[in-house]
Amino acid sequence: MADKEEDFSSLPLPDRFTHKLWKVRKEAYEEAAKQFSASPDESDPCFRPFVNESGLWKSAVADSNVAAQQEGIIALCAFLKFGGRDGALRTRGVTVSSMVEKSLSSTRAAIKQNALEAILLYIELDVAAPVLEDVITGLSNKVPKNVAATLSALTAIFHNYGCKIVDPKPVLKALPKVFGAADKNVRAEATNLTVELYRWLREAMKPMFWGELKPSQQTDLEAQFEKVKADPPPKQERLLRSQQAAAAAAPAGGAEGDEAEGYEEPEEVAEVDAFSLAEPVDISKKIPPNFSDMLASSKWKDRKEAVDALAQVLNVPRIKDSDFNEVTRGLAKCMKDANVAVVTQAAQCIELLAKGMRHGFGKHRAVVMQPIMDRLKEKKATVADALGTALDAVFGSTNLTDCLEDILAYLGNKNPQVKEGTMKFLIRCLRTTRDVPSKPEIASICESGKKLLSESSPALRDGGAEILGTVMKIIGERAMLPNLEGLDDIRKNKVKEFFETADVRAKEKPKPAPVARAPPAAAKKMVGGKRPAAKKAAPAAAAPRAPESIPSSPQPTPKHAAPGSKLGIPKSSGNAGLKAPQKRTLAAPGTASPRRALGGPPVMPADDEPAAPPQPRLGLSRGLAGRSLAKPAAAPAQFPPDSPPPSSGFTAVERAELEELRAANERLSRQLDDMRQERSKFMSEIQELKNQNAGLIEDHTRDVLSIKAKETQLVRARSDVEATEQVNERLRRELERLKRALSRAEGLGAASGMGSPGEPRQSWQSPLPHFLISWSAVTSPTHDDAGIFRDPGFAAANRNRMSFASTLSEEKENGEMMYPRSKLSPEMRHAGSTASSGRGSPARGFRGAPSRDDGSDSGTGMTRERPVSSLPQPSGGAPGESWRRAAEVTSQLKARIEQMKAKQGFPRP
Structure with missing residues (x-):
């Protein structure tokens, strides 16, 4: 058994990753993880086999043995953590899908945790879009446990990186589908994911999916949203490697602030709205054509x-x-x-x-x-x-x-x-x-x-x-x-x-204080490694130097020349200063600066660089005897902080010209600012004058319209006055005619009752015009001729004895026609009725006005002992009735006059 173990350990790691024994694979995963952790950098040879053969990791994360699978995912995490971006790009296409399918839903907590860590590392090393695309495929899995695990992984991704790094649009589009799942665990994880997205997006996320949810689901989500509304703005928990590099490259004083900016961006989070989440819609064809x-x-x-x-x-x-x-x-x-x-x-x-x-x-x-x-x-x-x-x-x-x-x-x-x-x-x-x-x-x-x-x-x-x-x-x-x-x-x-x-978003950032630059590297590299105190020393005045030529020995020219040096060449120390006059003879006569000696234009020294001491003129060189040996000893002396910097290589004329140009530039800048302010002021005055002019034009237009309206009213008033005067004149003529007729009738009555029979008949000739009178056969039995003669007003005539022909003939004989009463306004009719029944009018007894207490008539002053007319008295006193009755009484008077003339034997005219 020991021989077999030695044989297995002697195999290369890639071969052991694919061995048929799970213990061999497990030991290979463990050994690979140790090598990755002990590697000095990501270019170590231990990473190369696994970068070239990315399929090794596919079998490792999906190992059939759970113990080996656990170690394989741990090894992948170490590979990603120490191997860098190149390894992540090569392997994520084959490992993320496998972990989503077999690792995220594992029964072992270590497998689930390390698989999620590997997914987060893939995002950290590059970008989130490819990884998110592979993770979302797990939502289509037929096993509810895998779908719930995928939703939990998505929640962790957004919690760590936020919606600024991870695009939430693909996930928002998939939410309605998972909310319709039958498994309660899937719906619960979907709720957690939606709440996490709400922490970042707020109300901007709703237009993407809200309308596709059931009302009960919307109510439940609103209740969950209320719990997180009062929370502070979310922060990015993990930084990408690019953000970490930017934070590390920042200055030491602002490193913490820059690092905070990597994930603490509440203003940027607020900018995420429905506009950035939605796809552009072409509405040009939906606008109504009319x-x-x-x-x-x-x-x-x-x-x-x-x-x-x-x-x-x-x-x-x-x-x-x-x-x-x-x-x-x-x-x-x-x-x-x-x-x-x-x-x-x-x-x-x-x-x-x-x-x-x-x-x-x-x-x-x-x-x-x-x-x-x-x-x-x-x-x-x-x-x-x-x-x-x-x-x-x-x-x-x-x-x-x-x-x-x-x-x-x-x-x-x-x-x-x-x-x-x-x-x-x-x-x-x-x-x-x-x-x-x-x-x-x-x-x-x-x-x-x-x-x-x-x-x-x-x-x-x-x-x-x-x-x-x-x-x-x-x-x-x-x-x-x-x-x-x-x-x-x-x-x-x-x-x-x-x-x-005030609450504003834009704030003027104060200008940072100028930071003193460290001395250039060329100043440190002195001959023999001497003068270590040059780091703290201020720019010192060096010994006068000529615009020397480039030395024969090749020396690299630094970016910034060291203090007291020319063209990046370190200033020599000791007796080297005594050889400066000999080098001065190599420059062309008349040169004022080393840059001009080399054919370049004069260059101004930077503000933070020490200026070179003034160069002595070449013509004044008198050799070693003409130089003061005490000057090199005084050269290292430092200037106080408030003293002006040493002069540059420019001549007095050039410095004066430079100062003049600077002053002219500042003067022109001030003039330009003044002109801009004046232009702005003039533009505002012009606009104000335009507004005043517009106001005056508006007032003038309003006044013209008002004048025209007044003129229209005046014309109408004049026409009304003329019409009224015409009506008044006509009524006045009618009144005068009636008065004359009444006076003549009264004169005839007086002549017939009191005159002698011997008077000539011409006095009985009535001057009244000839009327066409149609007599009525009906005569009042209560009045006789004597009674009529005793009543000078002829008020006892019955109005039924006259016809409308008398009035019509009278109007024709006088050459005028009365306007119909319906064409006159009520005021004109009322005025006419009042004016026509004056003191001399025969109709004054028919007004119906109340009588005085002294027994005299209120309108005429006549006594009440006069015989009362048998004509019916008016009950109301309407203006139309007064006119009609006056015309009838006048016609009756004329008829009686004609009767008297006929009885007296006067011939008819």
Whole structure:
């Protein structure tokens, strides 16, 4: 038996990995694991056979003996841990599927744990996508135990690496299938996986699978989600090898911070939303073909139906970029619609399109942004909220630089509602932007904010202070101080309050303090290894050196020259300084620096490099006798920290020219900044003047319309006055005619009762016009001729004795016709009835007015002892009845006159 064991141990490890005895295989796995752990690096020869023959690991992780399988998976973990990325790439295609099928669902806890560790190591060494693809195949296994084990492995993968490293979309698509499994363990593991994904994705994951779950499952998941909502943002538990290398390569002072950035990224986790998880959808063909025609309809219901249909099409997580120019132009026109329902729905369409396209919507910003901001004058809260949300979505597809010009222009708008809405939009932009604004942009924003501080509205003043406080939070208090000049303490305190409560994403990072560089390596390599104190010594002034030529002995030139050296050649020490004058004769006359001696342009020394001492002129060389032997001894002296650095190899003229150029550069930079500020100021003034001009034009238009309305009213009033004057004139003529007729009738009655028989007959000739009178055969038995003569008013005539022909003939004889009463307004009829029954009117006895207490008639002053007419008295006093009765009485009077003339024997005219 011992011989067999020796024979087995003498076999190569690859052969023992495939041996028919499980004990031999087990010992081979154990020995391989020890070799991998003891290897110095991943290039050790022990890894080569297993990299070349990746099939060895397939049989090891799926060994039929569970004890050997356990050791085989342990050996694979050691191989991945110490073998590096090359071994992982060669073997993952044959091992992951086998472990998912036979190892993850093993009854031994060690096998399950090591198999999961191997899968995590495969992800750590490269990327997660290929490994995740092989793991997801386990969800299609027919054995529920394997499916549950696969779900548990997926939960561990997302818990360790997060959704930033591992793409969750394939898993989210497979969740509805596993939630429909009959095995309760599978559903339980699916719930755990969903909760883990919710920790990273929150509500953004729901559009991918939520609608395919049963209501009871949704309720259970919501209950589980509530438990983790209050948890802090998740962190990446394990780093990839690439992240570990980046953390190791970082400076020592920031190593911990960089390492934390590898997995602690709450802001990056928040960016994972439905847009990044969904696939782009092409909706260009789903837009109704008559969309533009319906938007141009005069009926608001058609326009509302058009934007509603578009909203249904746009309601997808991610939209494929296409030609939406016509759609955006139509939505921009809807911002001017008179119907607020159309405006609100159009704003929601813009929001959906901007969120669905993200950065692809940036090219449409200029089309929709200004119309939306113009509509901010709407006072309804629902419309204003929809417009603000649409603006936020548009800003999310662009950046602050693109939107700032329009925002600052509308901050000076004349309408307070527009100004307030724009102010709130700018505050939201400053809070959500991730890019720190440039200095000119900060100056423009602060200038607009200070203007708002002087507004009469408290909301605008608070908004201006909040703008300044938010900017201060971004750039810091010290950088904000110049922008707060000119403000009083009260306003500064208000700005400070908003600064303390502001929450921003972009913050100006302070510039790191300059780190002193270590001396170059060339300075350490001195002759004989002397001068070890050069690490701590400051740059010292060396002995004057000539622009020597390159020495004959080959010496490597370091990247940075050592202090006190030229062209990377170490400065010699001791008596070597006495040979400098001899080398000076090798340079060309007139050279001012060693670089010019070599044909190169003069180069400025770096700020952190010590400058070389000034070179003596070649013409002043007087040999050894002309040099001071004390200078080399004083050369190692160090300069104090506040002393200026030694002069470079430039001449005085070149240094003066360089300083002049620097001053000119600084002056031009200041002028450029001033010109930019002036341009920004002029642009704001121009925009303000444009707004004022627009306001004046609007006021002028309103005044013109008001004047036209007044003129229209004046014309109508004049026409009414003329019509009224015509009616009054006609009534006045009628009244005068009736008065004349009454006076003549009274005169005839008086003449017939009191005149002598000897008077000529001409006095009885009535001047009244000739009437066509049709007499009635009925005569009142209670009145005779004497009675009529005794009543000068002729009020006893019966109205039944007259016909309508008398009135008609009278109107024809006078050459005028009365307008029908139905064509006159009630006021005209009432006025006519009042004016026609005056003092001299024969109808004054028929008014029905109350009598005075003294016995006289209230309208005429006549006594009540007069005989009362037998005509029926009016009961009401309506205006129409007064006119009719007056006409009838007049006709009756004329008829009686004619009767008297006939009885007296007067001839008819």
